[in-house]
Amino acid sequence: MSAQKDDQKPQPQLHLREIPGDYGLPLFGPIKDRLDFFYNQGRDNFFISRIQKLQSTVFRTNMPPGPFIASNPNVVALLDAKSFPVLLDNSKVEKRDVFLGTYKPSTTFTGGYRVCSYLDPSEPDHAALKYWFLSQLSVRKDRVIPLFRNHLADLFLKLEDQVVKNGKADFNDLNDQMSFNFIFELFCDRHPSDTTLKTKGPKFVTLWLLPQLTPQITFGLPKFLNLVEDFFLHTVPFPALLVKPFYNKLYNVFWDSASLALDEAERLGIARDKACHNLVFLVCFNAYGGMKVLFPALLKWVGIAGQTLHRQLRNEIRTVVNEAGGKVTLSTLEKMTLTKSVVYEALRIEPPVPFQYGKAKKDMIVHSHDAAFMIKEGEMMFGYQTIAEKDPKVFDNPDEFVGDRFVGEGEKLLTYVWWSNGWETESPTVEDKQCAGKDLVVLMNRILLVEFFLRYDTFIIDVGTFLLGPKVTFKTLIKMLSID
Numbered sequence: 310m311s312a313q314k315d316d317q318k319p320q321p322q323l324h325l326r327e328i329p330g331d332y333g334l335p336l337f338g339p340i341k342d343r344l345d346f347f348y349n350q351g352r353d354n355f356f357i358s359r360i361q362k363l364q365s366t367v368f369r370t371n372m373p374p375g376p377f378i379a380s381n382p383n384v385v386a387l388l389d390a391k392s393f394p395v396l397l398d399n400s401k402v403e404k405r406d407v408f409l410g411t412y413k414p415s416t417t418f419t420g421g422y423r424v425c426s427y428l429d430p431s432e433p434d435h436a437a438l439k440y441w442f443l444s445q446l447s448v449r450k451d452r453v454i455p456l457f458r459n460h461l462a463d464l465f466l467k468l469e470d471q472v473v474k475n476g477k478a479d480f481n482d483l484n485d486q487m488s489f490n491f492i493f494e495l496f497c498d499r500h501p502s503d504t505t506l507k508t509k510g511p512k513f514v515t516l517w518l519l520p521q522l523t524p525q526i527t528f529g530l531p532k533f534l535n536l537v538e539d540f541f542l543h544t545v546p547f548p549a550l551l552v553k554p555f556y557n558k559l560y561n562v563f564w565d566s567a568s569l570a571l572d573e574a575e576r577l578g579i580a581r582d583k584a585c586h587n588l589v590f591l592v593c594f595n596a597y598g599g600m601k602v603l604f605p606a607l608l609k610w611v612g613i614a615g616q617t618l619h620r621q622l623r624n625e626i627r628t629v630v631n632e633a634g635g636k637v638t639l640s641t642l643e644k645m646t647l648t649k650s651v652v653y654e655a656l657r658i659e660p661p662v663p664f665q666y667g668k669a670k671k672d673m674i675v676h677s678h679d680a681a682f683m684i685k686e687g688e689m690m691f692g693y694q695t696i697a698e699k700d701p702k703v704f705d706n707p708d709e710f711v712g713d714r715f716v717g718e719g720e721k722l723l724t725y726v727w728w729s730n731g732w733e734t735e736s737p738t739v740e741d742k743q744c745a746g747k748d749l750v751v752l753m754n755r756i757l758l759v760e761f762f763l764r765y766d767t768f769i770i771d772v773g774t775f776l777l778g779p780k781v782t783f784k785t786l787i788k789m790l791s792i793d
């Protein structure tokens with residue numbers, strides 16, 4: 310059991326404080342908070358300004374979307390490293406239908422099923438489905454490194470080509486195609502171009518994903534369009550039927566291609582169509598949706614860190630790979646201490662899925678660093694990792710990207726890294742809600758750095774934002790010259 314779980318025991322030295330903040334007038338309060346969140350203050354300032362005003366990292370607020378998509382937008386926000394981990398403790402929080410927060414898209418998006426991500430571990434289907442996912446990942450684990458390296462090789466060729474031809478290359482676009490091709494091939498045992506999808510997978514997935522996510526998205530349009538955008542994106546659910554044709558195309562291709570995985574699901578007692586809808590969600594939402602943000606975020610922070618870190622990374626990577634006779638294996642990757650730390654630091658400073666929700670299963674006391682708060686059974690708790698993982702009481706220079714933060718003694722800090730909806734020091738099980746792809750995600754990020762710095766010495770990028778993540782444009786890509 311980790312230190313955080315022990316922290317949830319009563320700590321008499323902290324005084325019980327009433328949870329500050331309020332929800333405002335019905336209807337008006339949630340709409341005002343929504344406009345503050347998206348337009349007046351922006352995501353981070355929304356929380357930071359409330360922490361400062363209320364002098365507390367635990368407070369009441371509304372979370373978007375609110376009316377008329379979510380019936381109850383009231384949450385208790387937990388924004389420090391001490392209170393946040395209660396959200397990871399399944400004995401204390403219920404995770405039924407809270408995958409996207411205070412609203413849940415219609416099951417029409419997922420073939421009429423509530424797929425695994427929406428199930429609480431107490432629901433029997435959760436264990437069956439998660440066991441199936443974990444076993445599929447385990448069966449395919451030896452294929453990950455060679456397959457991902459192949460797909461990356463393809464991506465880098467295109468990236469170089471665009472930089473040479475156009476003086477710049479849009480990484481996100483190339484990343485979308487590469488990520489979809491890789492994850493589809495991993496689970497379905499064939500390249501999407503050998504199916505009727507050809508290169509249209511990412512497009513169909515985006516058309517299906519976007520309406521499920523619009524309640525938490527802004528397109529960053531000019532100010533005078535804010536209210537119009539708010540009305541269309543955040544007030545009424547998008548009708549799932551409009552994107553059903555795209556979903557059906559994806560579903561049919563999975564049905565035809567993923568025979569091995571689906572046979573195994575049936576052997577485990579999961580109905581074939583239920584398994585297939587869950588697999589589409591796993592590959593297209595959990596995995597592809599995550600990879601859309603994951604890799605641009607890693608390259609963004611490594612890019613911003615600049616030449617010194619690039620030199621250190623390429624030296625470590627080339628030396629270790631040379632010593633291993635040119636092979637990239639799990640044990641080679643394990644020896645790259647700086648590379649590993651850089652991956653964790655990127656996941657800490659910009660967690661790809663930063664919001665977590667959970668309903669209190671019973672009355673409980675939750676502690677911040679300086680007070681204790683009574684949370685009542687049924688209240689919705691909400692955590693924002695981006696702020697909780699920058700807790701100055703835990704991390705030195707929390708807002709800075711420190712590449713070697715998790716090297717040596719620093720490894721102990723991994724217990725405060727929760728991008729996977731669990732402790733980085735623990736592994737997902739069928740009894741919890743930790744990301745089933747946790748090890749795969751960390752591995753892919755390590756391989757990305759290795760493949761990159763085996764080819765290139767350094768690079769320069771432009772960084773922007775796009776919907777829920779960073780936008781990375783390559784301006785310069787310097788090919789490998791030598792080990793310095």
Ligand code: HEM
Pocket residue numbers: 404407408425426427428439442591595596597598599600603661662664665666728729730741742743744745746747749750
């Ligand atoms: C690529 C980056 C990824 C990120 C950032 C990510 C993050 C997360 C997070 C935060 C959750 C918990 C959501 C919640 O309940 O609050 C989750 C759940 C899940 N993830 Fe991932 N994930 C990623 C990739 C993957 C991959 C590659 C797979 C599998 C191939 C995967 C499979 C799952 C599954 C099955 C769940 C639901 C777990 C459960 O219901 O117990 N994810 N992921």
